Amino acid sequence: MSATLGTRNGLLEELIDRYPEIPPEAVLKEDLLRTGIAFDDAALTENLDGSVKPKSYFIFSFDQKPLAELGAAAEQRPPEEIALTGGPWQLRRTIVSVRVNPTSPYLVARVDGSLRLSVEGRDLAEVTLPPMPEYYRHTLANGKTVMETAPTIEWGYLIYLTVLRLCQYFGAHEECGFCDINHNWRQHKQAGRPYTGVKPVEDVLEALELIDRFDDASHAYTLTGGSVTSTVEGLAEADFYGRYAEAIEERFPGRWIGKVVAQALPKADAQRFKDYGISIYHPNYEVWDKRLFSLISPGKQRYVGREEWHRRILDAADVFGPANVIPNFVAGVELARPFGFESVDEAIASTVEGLDYFMSHGVTPRFTTWCPEPTTPLGRDNPDGAPLEYHVRLLGTYREALARNGLQPPPGYGEPGVGKAVFSVSSFMDVLA
Numbered sequence: 001m002s003a004t005l006g007t008r009n010g011l012l013e014e015l016i017d018r019y020p021e022i023p024p025e026a027v028l029k030e031d032l033l034r035t036g037i038a039f040d041d042a043a044l045t046e047n048l049d050g051s052v053k054p055k056s057y058f059i060f061s062f063d064q065k066p067l068a069e070l071g072a073a074a075e076q077r078p079p080e081e082i083a084l085t086g087g088p089w090q091l092r093r094t095i096v097s098v099r100v101n102p103t104s105p106y107l108v109a110r111v112d113g114s115l116r117l118s119v120e121g122r123d124l125a126e127v128t129l130p131p132m133p134e135y136y137r138h139t140l141a142n143g144k145t146v147m148e149t150a151p152t153i154e155w156g157y158l159i160y161l162t163v164l165r166l167c168q169y170f171g172a173h174e175e176c177g178f179c180d181i182n183h184n185w186r187q188h189k190q191a192g193r194p195y196t197g198v199k200p201v202e203d204v205l206e207a208l209e210l211i212d213r214f215d216d217a218s219h220a221y222t223l224t225g226g227s228v229t230s231t232v233e234g235l236a237e238a239d240f241y242g243r244y245a246e247a248i249e250e251r252f253p254g255r256w257i258g259k260v261v262a263q264a265l266p267k268a269d270a271q272r273f274k275d276y277g278i279s280i281y282h283p284n285y286e287v288w289d290k291r292l293f294s295l296i297s298p299g300k301q302r303y304v305g306r307e308e309w310h311r312r313i314l315d316a317a318d319v320f321g322p323a324n325v326i327p328n329f330v331a332g333v334e335l336a337r338p339f340g341f342e343s344v345d346e347a348i349a350s351t352v353e354g355l356d357y358f359m360s361h362g363v364t365p366r367f368t369t370w371c372p373e374p375t376t377p378l379g380r381d382n383p384d385g386a387p388l389e390y391h392v393r394l395l396g397t398y399r400e401a402l403a404r405n406g407l408q409p410p411p412g413y414g415e416p417g418v419g420k421a422v423f424s425v426s427s428f429m430d431v432l433a
């Protein structure tokens with residue numbers, strides 16, 4: 001097989017050659033996540049009526065085009081995730097979250113009866129779609145679907161409970177520059193899709209009953225949504241998210257690992273999360289560099305401030321134990337124009353500084369691969385995302401930082417390793433041993 005210079009296929013070949021320590025599975029997965037995938041009509045689902053699990057839009061759009069420009073994929077949802085195997089690199093099973101981009105060089109299409117992934121016409125892998133889970137075939141007593149109320153991702157491992165579909169950081173001076181949570185809420189509402197702003201606790205419990213009855217693949221749930229700067233239904237952030245955990249743990253004690261993604265709150269609030277039954281806390285710091293943090297996450301800077309955010313992350317380690325505090329950053333925004341670093345070297349150096357800062361305290365960050373959603377400021381200015389080389393190098397750098405600090409892969413993500421990992425929005429778990 002020959003790499004043609006200047007093509008996407010050529011870029012893949014080049015990076016796979018230059019970074020032999022990173023498995024080809026991870027190189028391809030990162031490129032699919034940063035670029036998105038086009039779907040042939042025959043590779044779309046029949047929404048909730050078919051045998052394939054549809055994309056639930058569990059929090060952000062994670063698409064590279066607005067819903068109105070997705071063509072057939074707006075009517076017939078794409079699958080939630082795809083599993084790739086075989087092809088020229090003999091890929092071991094690799095789970096990739098679906099980000100739709102009708103103009104992507106990557107295409108999933110039916111060829112001679114089976115689904116294949118190709119890039120610019122070159123066949124890359126066999127594609128397996130996630131089966132429709134039995135619990136998606138049932139509805140709540142009020143007619144709501146389990147897919148909307150308690151979708152599962154990571155090939156069924158994680159129940160994703162976005163119980164607040166909006167963020168109270170609002171507008172250009174507060175919303176994170178990469179985040180389309182508020183826009184995504186608006187576009188789903190405009191399209192007439194069911195999309196609940198605040199999920200009633202009873203709905204969540206009823207959906208979990210169905211999952212519990214029909215499924216044994218789920219191992220964790222994540223409670224999340226936007227930041228709460230005032231109150232929701234009279235509750236401040238720790239009590240708002242905490243009430244769901246409390247109800248879940250009361251009804252299903254210890255059935256799943258409970259996680260929450262929230263602001264970095266004062267230690268007393270972190271303790272409240274713990275008391276409500278949460279065992280893993282994700283106070284996401286988004287980007288390490290001081291200047292970039294204030295520009296990219298202005299709401300976090302305004303309401304909490306970077307140094308205080310970091311201090312609270314470390315304080316939370318006293319509450320949960322350092323291994324159970326897992327702040328996320330959005331890999332790639334370090335390089336986003338107009339504010340980002342000029343070179344991959346500088347971006348990697350900055351990110352590693354942040355990794356070592358947290359890891360030296362026993363706290364293990366993790367990352368998702370930036371999806372340049374077009375309605376966000378950073379996505380609009382950087383439709384191609386960050387260079388693939390950054391994403392590939394970051395995987396090796398992350399693995400080295402973990403080893404250097406004597407830490408294990410973070411808990412709550414299933415098994416690590418190529419062919420085994422299920423974490424679908426970055427390949428950090430795929431490259432760990």
Ligand code: SF4
Nearest residue numbers: 167175176179226227
């Ligand atoms: S805190 Fe930032 S990333 Fe999180 S929902 Fe709000 S705007 Fe989005």
